Amino acid sequence: MFLILLIASMFSQGLATVSYGKDFITAFPENTGYFYPYTSSRSLRITALHNDTTFNVHFNNTQTPSSVLQSGQTVSVSFPITAEVHRLGSSSNSIRITSEKDIVVHSFSQTDATTAYNSVQSHVVQPITKLGTSYLIPSLNQSDLVQTFSGSLAPLCSQRYSSFKLIIINAEDTENTLTIFKSISGSVQEEKIKISSYQLLQMQADASLIKVESSHKVAVILTHPCLENTTSCKCNMIVNQILPAQFQGQNFVVPYIPGITQSRLLMTSNDMSASLSHNNVQLQPSPSGFLSLSDQMKSQYVKASGYVSLTLISPGLIFEVIPENMFAACYLLQFYSDTSSTKKALVIAETGSKNNVHKQNIPVTNTQWTEIIGTKYSSAEISFSEFTTVIWHPTSKIAVYLLENSGTSVYGGPAIPINTQPDEFGCVAIPGHYEVGNDRLSWAESLAHCTSLQKHLACPTSEDIQKELSGKVNGTEEEEAWIGLRRSLMTTDWYWQRQTPSTTSLPSSSVDYFYWADGHPDEKFRGLCASLLLNQDDEYKWKSAKCCEKKRPVCYKPSISFYPLTSDTTSSASLEFF
Ligand SMILES: *[C@@H]1O[C@H](CO)[C@@H](O)[C@H](O)[C@H]1NC(C)=O
Ligand SMILES: *[C@@H]1O[C@H](CO)[C@@H](O)[C@H](O)[C@H]1NC(C)=O
Ligand SMILES: *[C@@H]1O[C@H](CO)[C@@H](O)[C@H](O)[C@H]1NC(C)=O
Ligand SMILES: *[C@@H]1O[C@H](CO)[C@@H](O)[C@H](O)[C@H]1NC(C)=O
Ligand SMILES: *[C@@H]1O[C@H](CO)[C@@H](O)[C@H](O)[C@H]1NC(C)=O
Secondary structure (H helix, E strand, C coil): CHHHHHHHHHHHCCCCCCCCEEEEEECEECCCCCCCCCCEEEEEEEEECCCCEEEEEEECCEECCCEEECCCCEEEEEECHHHEECCCEEECCCEEEEEEEEEEEEEEEEECCCCCCCCEEEEEECEHHHCEEEEECCCCCHHHHHHHHHCCCCCCCCCCCCCEEEEEEECCCCCEEEEEEEEECCEEEEEEEEECCCCEEEEEECCCEEEEEEEEEEEEEEEEEEEEECCCCEEEEEEEEECCCCCCEEEEEECCCCCCCCCEEEEECCCCCCCEEECCEECCCCCCCCECCCCCCCCEEEEEEEEEEEEEEECCEEEECCEHHHCECEEEEECCCCCCCEEEEEEEEEHHHHHHCEECCEECCCCCCEECCCCCEEEEEEEECCCEEEEECCCCCEEEEEEEECCCCEEEEECEEEECCCCCCCCEEECCEEEECCCCECHHHHHHHHHHCCCEECCCCCHHHHHHHECCECCCCCCEEEEEEEECCCCCCEEECCCCCHHHCCCHHHCCCCCECCCCCCCCCCCCEEEEECCHHHCCCEEEECCCCCEEEEEEECCEECCCCCCCHHHEEEEECC
16 A cells, blocks of 8 residues: 555656757668768757757767757757668767756668658657656567568568667766566566666667666657568668656557558557456457557547556557647757758647647647547647747647658657746746845835836736745745736726836736735725735735736746748758768
8 A cells, every 4th residue: 555655646746748958879770781881961950949959969979069049949950871880789879968957859761762761750859857767668579570560471572680678878977787587487587787978888679678776867769670461572770769657647648640541559668467448348458458449530538547658650650649748838849851841740738728729929820620529638630831840838738749651651759848837928948036125115116126127026827826826935024025917996896017107007907816814805895906915824825906006027038939930031050970
C-alpha cells in the first residue's frame, strides 16, 4: 500500500515536460546501413528562444565557432557520415550542444532522396534536464513485427538488418555505470557496463532487453537502420529518443497519423499487470505484446490501468504517445524540408475551446475537427507551408504532433513543448512577474507609475491569474494595494484598466470574475477603485476603496512571447561540421 502511494505521488508532481534547455547530448544512429554507399545527410536544427543566444556544438574533440542567434532564429548544423554510429560497442561519436540561454534542438537524418532506400527520420533532442537514470525499453521482436505488418516474411528482402538497436549516451562528465536488464525465459538477468564521460554504447535490442538503469544521467535512443515493409521490399530507418520512466501517464489520445494505414501500440510499465482499454474494452496484446486499435483513421482514447508509456510503431515510424498529464500549452514545430514535403500537425484540443488554437499569432480557422469519443477532446489535421512555427492555446492544454510526408516516408512525432501553462500571449520566452511598488500613491498615480516602468497595474481577470498572483506579493499586516479594477461613475459597472492612456483598457464585458472580501464592494458607491489584501490570511481578496486613498500599486511586467521567424530567410542559416 505504501509503495503504491509513493509511486502515485511521484507521478502526480508537476513534471518539467518542456523540451528546451541549455545543455543537450545526442548521436546520429545508422541510417540504412553503411555498406550501402548512398548520399546521406544528418543535421541538427537549433532554435533560440531568447535574443543574443550564443551556442556551441561539440563533436570529435572540436567545436563549431560560436554563433549568436536572436529569439526565433533557427540554424541548421550538418554533420559528416562519420558522425553516424555504425558499430556495436562503445564510441565517442556523441554530439553535445551547449548554450548560454534556452534553445531547442531537433535531429534529422536522410538518405538519398533518389534511391529506393530513401528514408527521413527526425526526433526532438531532449535537454539534459529531461534525461534520467531509469528507462523502460519497449520490447520489440523484429521478426514478429515484420510479420505483423506484412503478413509474411519475404525471403528476398527480409532479415537484411536483423535487429533494433539501443544507443545509450552518458550525459555527464564522469564515469557512468549502466545496468542492463534482460528477461530471458522468464528470469531477469543483469549486466553491468561502465562508460566514460560523454561516451556512448550501442547494443542490439531484441525483445529480451527490458530496462536500462545508470548511476548518472543518460540519453537513450531506440533505432533501426532499415525496418522493412516486405510487401514493397523497401525500408525506413526509424529512431526514437526514449523518455525516462517517470514520464508516464494513464490516459492517452492515440493520434491519427495521416499517410499511415497500419500501426501498433506497445505498452511499457513497471507494473507487470498493467492493461490498456479502449471504450471500456480491454485490449488483448499479441504474443509479442503488440496492441492494435480497430479504426486507425481517427484519433482514439485509451486508458491504462496503471502508469505506463505507449509507443506507436509502424514500419517507418516510432514515437511515444503524449499522455494527458503531459499536455502543454505551446509547441514549436520544425519541419525538415521547406519545399517538396507535405507538412502537417495533428492537434488534440478541448472541444469547447478548439477554435482558440493559434498558429503563430492568429487563431486557426477552416479546420475540420473530429470529436474523440469518450473524451472532452477533438482532433484536427493542420497543414503548413512554414519551415518552423508555433501552435498554442491561450487558456487550455493541448497535444501537438508534427508529421511530415516526403512522398516515400512519413516522419515526425510529438512537437517540442515550450510552455506547460497557458498564457494569453502565446509561447512565453520570459514569464511575466508581479511587484509591489515602494511608494504610497493614489489609484491614478499608481496607474501612471506602473506605465512609466513599462509595466501595468495587475489585473486578475480570472481565477487562474488570481491564483498566480496570490503569494507572489506580500505586504505588511492588513495592507492593501491597488489593482487595475475600477468602477464607471456613469454606468456603475466595474471595468479593468491596465495602463495609461485608457485606450489599453480591457472591455467592460470582460469583468466576469470577482474575488471580493466580505462586505465588498461597498454598495453605496463610496469606493470606485479596487485594492487587493496583501496577505495569505486574507486570501488576497479584493476591497473597494476611494481612488484618492494612498496605497502601494501592484504592477505586472507582462511575459515576452516568442515566435519563430518563418518569413526571415536569414533565420535558417546553416553551419557545416567538419
Ligand atoms: C528580442 O528583441 C526584439 C527586438 O529588440 C524584441 O522585440 C523582442 O521582444 C525580444 N525578444 C525576447 C524574447 O526577448
Ligand atoms: C575525428 O577527427 C579526426 C581528425 O580530424 C578524423 O580522422 C576522424 O575520422 C574523426 N572522427 C569522426 C568520428 O568523425
Ligand atoms: C521473436 O518472435 C519469434 C517468432 O514469434 C520467436 O521465435 C522468437 O523467440 C522471439 N524472440 C524473442 C527474443 O522473444
Ligand atoms: C507496405 O508496402 C505496400 C506496397 O507499397 C503498401 O501498400 C503497404 O501499405 C505498406 N505497409 C505499411 C504498413 O506501410
Ligand atoms: C508571501 O507570504 C506567504 C505566506 O506567508 C509565503 O508563502 C510567500 O512565499 C510570500 N511571498 C513572497 C513573495 O514573499
